[in-house]
Amino acid sequence: MSALRVDLGVLATNIARVRERVAPARVMLVVKDDAYGHGLEPVVRRAHHEGVRWFGAFDVATASRVRAVTGGGARIFAWIAASRSELDAAIGDDVDLGVGDAELLEEVAEAAREAGATARVHLKIDSGLHRNGVRPEEWPAFAVRAAELVRSGCLDVVGLWSHIAEASDEEDDAARGIFERAVEQARSAGLTPELLHLSASAASFARAEFRYDLVRVGAFCYGIRPAGGPDERELQIQPVGRLEATVADLTDDRAVIDVGALDGLPSTLGGRVSLTVDGAPRRLLTVGPRSEVEAWPNAAVGDALTVYGAPDGPSATDFAEAIGTIGEEIAVRVSPLVERIYTGDPAPQH
Helix, strand or coil: CCEEEEEHHHHHHHHHHHHHHHCCCEEEEECHHHHHCCCHHHHHHHHHHCCCCEEEEEEHHHHHHHHHHHCCCCEEEEEECCCHHHHHHHHHCCCEEEECCHHHHHHHHHHHHHHCCCEEEEEEECCCCCCCCECHHHHHHHHHHHHHHHHHCCEEEEEEECCCCCCCHHHHHHHHHHHHHHHHHHHHCCCCCCEEECCCHHHHHHCHHHCCCEEEECHHHHCCCCCCCCCHHHHCCCCCEEEEEEEEEECCCEEEECCCHHHCCCHHHCCCCEEEECCEEEEEEEECCCEEEECCCCCCCCCEEEEECCCCCCCHHHHHHHCCCCHHHHHHCCCCCCEEEEECCCCCCC
C-alpha cells in the first residue's frame, strides 16, 4: 500500500543543522502547503518541541492551524491576507502580517482599530523579484504613512522583508542593495523594526550577509536540496519524507506499483528516472493511474519499494531535475489521500 513515511527525527536533525549554519540569525520554519506535503500539525508539533519559535505560514488559514498547535508560544508570520475576514482572524490569532502595498496597510490598520488591538506587521519592499511588495519609488511615502499609523497605536512595524530570486549572485546583490536602501529610508521615516529578513534556504546557507535577524527556511528543513545545486551530503541534510509503494501486479518485464499520477506523481517522469530496488536502478517506465517499473529478479506482488527519499535512491529533487522543476513541487504534489506514516520519536501532543 502506498504511503508517505515522514521521519520527524530527521526533521529535528535538519532543523538543528540549519540553526547551526545560520546562527546567530533565527530560523523561521516555513510550513506552507501543509508543511510541503509532510503534514502540518505533526511537523509544527515536533519543530516547536525542538525550540522553533518562528513559523512562516504563507496564508492566514495555515497560520491559524499553526496557532492551534503551538498555543501562545510562537510567532507566526503570514504574508498573504486576501480579505477583511482574514485580517480579523490574523489579529485575533496574534499573527504577524506581511504588508506589501499601501491599500493593505490601511486595511490592516482599520481592522486593528476596530478590534482595539495593535497589529504586528512586516513591511515588504519589492527588491526586484516582482512577487509583490512596494515599488522602490513608492517606498519612502509608504514608510512615512506606516510611521504615522504606528504613532496612532494601531500598528507595530516589527519587521522589514523581501524575497530574492536566488538565481545568481549578481541579481541577489542588486536585490540586497534595494533592500538596504529601503531599510535606511524606513528608519529615516521614524520606523524602528526589530527584524530584517530577506533570504530563504539557499541564500541563507551560502551567504552570511543575507541572513540579517531571521531566515525563512522551508526546503532545507525538509531535506529538499535545490535543483542544480549542492547535494544533500554537502548540505548535511536528509529527506524527511519517503514515498513508498507496493507491487500490485507483474507482467513479463514490468512491475505495476500502486503509486501514480492520481497520487501526485508527475506523468512526465515516465521514461526519465529510475528507482533503486534491491540496490540496483530500475527504470520508471510509465506513470498513469498506477505506474510501471522495470522488473527485477524475483519480484513479487506485495513487494515494497521506495519511489524517492531513501538514502540509497533518488530524491525529490532528482525527479524534479529530470522534468525541469524543483524538488518542492514534487513534494507538495503528493495527494492528501496518500497515507502519512510518522516515525522518529514525534513530540507529544499538547
